[in-house]
Amino acid sequence: MKSTDLDIIIIGAGPIGIACALECKKQNLNYQVIEKGALTNSLFNYPLNMTFFSTSEKLEIDNIPFISNNPKPNRNEALEYYRRVATSNQLNINLYEKVVSIKKHNDDFQVVSDQQHYKANKVIIATGFYDIPNYLNVPGEDLPKVFHYYKEAHPFTLQNIAVVGASNSAVDAALEIYRKSGNVTMIVRKEAIGERVKYWVRPDILNRIEESSITAYFNSEIKEIKLNEIIIETPEGEKILPNDYVIALTGYRPNFKFLADAGIEFSKDEKHIPNYNSETMESNVKGLYLAGVICGGMETHKWFIENSRIHAKIIANHIKNNLNK
Incomplete structure (x- = not known):
C-alpha cells in the first residue's frame, strides 16, 4: 500500500x-x-x-x-x-x-x-x-424475505407485505406498494402515524388506513417472522398474519x-x-x-x-x- x-x-x-x-x-x-x-x-x-x-x-x-x-x-x-x-x-x-x-x-x-x-x-x-439499520431483533429477521431498505414497489405487487414503522420512509413505502396492488399491513410500535411525516403525505396515509385500504396495527410489534406468516403482538393479543415480505423501516x-x-x-x-x-x-x-x-x-x-x-x-x-x- x-x-x-x-x-x-x-x-x-x-x-x-x-x-x-x-x-x-x-x-x-x-x-x-x-x-x-x-x-x-x-x-x-x-x-x-x-x-x-x-x-x-x-x-x-x-x-x-x-x-x-x-x-x-x-x-x-x-x-x-x-x-x-x-x-x-x-x-x-x-x-x-x-x-x-x-x-x-x-x-x-x-x-x-x-x-x-x-x-x-x-x-x-x-x-x-x-x-446501520435499527434491527427488530426477533426470530426470523435473517430470512431473505426481510428488508431494512426500500427501493421501489413493483416487486411487491400482489404480495402480502408488512411495513414496520410509521416514519416518512415507512409511510412512503406503504402508500407506493398499496398503489402497485400490494396487500399492505403496517405494524406500528407507537399509537399513531409519526407527527414528522411529510405534511402533504400524512393525510393520504391516514385516509387509506381509515378506509381499510391499508391495515394498521398500532401499539403493536412483530414477535416472530416465519416463511409464510408473521406473529405480531397487539393490544388485543397475539395475531398470526399471512406474509410474503417484511419491510422493516425502523430507522x-x-x-x-x-x-x-x-x-x-x-x-x-x-x-x-x-x-x-x-x-x-x-x-x-x-x-x-x-x-x-x-x-x-x-x-x-x-x-x-x-x-x-x-x-x-x-x-x-x-x-x-x-x-x-
Missing part, C-alpha cells in the same frame, strides 16, 4: 462531505475525500421516487443554485445536483474506498483504508447514519463503533450524542471534527442537510487557523 500525506482527510462524500471539500479547496488546504460507496451513497440508496421534505434552496451548498422542477426536489434531481457540484469543482474524491481505522499519532492522524495509508494533520468525519444509526475506535466519546444516555464543540465542530479528539447528521447520535431527526451545511465553513475556518497545531 502506498502512503499519502495531507492536511485533511474527509471521510464521507455525502452532501456535507462535499460541502467540507469545497470549503477546504477555497482555503487552499490539501485535502482528500474518501467514500466507501458511490458519490452521495445514502441518497443513491434512497427509494427511487423519494421526494425531499426540504425545498431545493435549502439543500444548496456553497451558494451553488439547485434548480428543480418542483419546489421540493426528488432523489434523481439531488443526485444530479451534488454530482455536478463535485465534478464541476474538480473535488478530490476517492469512491469505493473504505476507511478501516483512524489513529492519532503524535500531532497527526494515521488513516488506513482498504486501499492505502494516509497521514493527515486533521480529519473530518461526515459519514451520516444510513448504513438507522451512526456507526458508533467506528467513531469510538477513533477515540470519540459519547453522552451516557440513550441519545448517545458524540462529544464535540458546537462552536468549532472539533470532537474530544484534538484535530478530529464531526460534520452533518452524525452529530446528533441517536437523535437522527436533529440534523439534516439544510441545517448542517454550516458545519463545513465552521470546520474549514477553524482548521485554517489551527493547521499543524
